[in-house]
């Protein structure tokens with residue numbers, strides 16, 4: 764049975780603050796685009812791509828190292844590359860920011876090749892309410908560790924969601940690892 768992998772304190776609070784500052788500097792755009800149309804029922808968040816953040820190479824180095832470690836310890840998947848930029852997301856209580864149950868594997872050329880999803884909790888859990896990252900690996904829903912800097916890894920086909928923010932703001936950083944599509 765596939766599992767959820769957790770790396771506590773993968774990033775320090777200072778690292779997390781630096782990443783959110785870079786994301787804000789890169790300019791946030793509304794997310795939740797499905798076939799070119801905004802789909803706020805599915806997702807309400809703003810995003811920025813790590814590839815658009817000058818000086819963000821160290822972040823990608825750390826993320827890829829974490830992904831490799833998770834795959835070595837837990838999954839043993841055939842991974843070939845990181846075909847998409849990591850994505851920083853901001854969910855706000857004012858807009859009830861959320862991401863409804865979904866799988867990260869889609870029909871697009873890149874999304875079809877996603878194998879593992881890694882999500883870093885960039886915010887201090889005392890700074891927001893709601894915004895829980897929940898993953899559904901089996902008959903029980905897994906609540907990802909909310910601690911700032913924790914990295915959570917799971918197979919990209921696994922259903923997961925972010926519950927609506929009810930106070931404050933939550934930042935996350937997501938990276939996908941790619942390989943031959945699951946079959």
Ligand SMILES: O=C(O)CCC(=O)C(=O)O
Nearest residue numbers: 852867882896925935937
């Ligand atoms: O923000 C999160 O915690 C999850 C993001 C996510 O599921 C995604 O980008 O596909």
Ligand SMILES: [Fe+2]
Nearest residue numbers: 865866867923
């Ligand atoms: Fe996702």
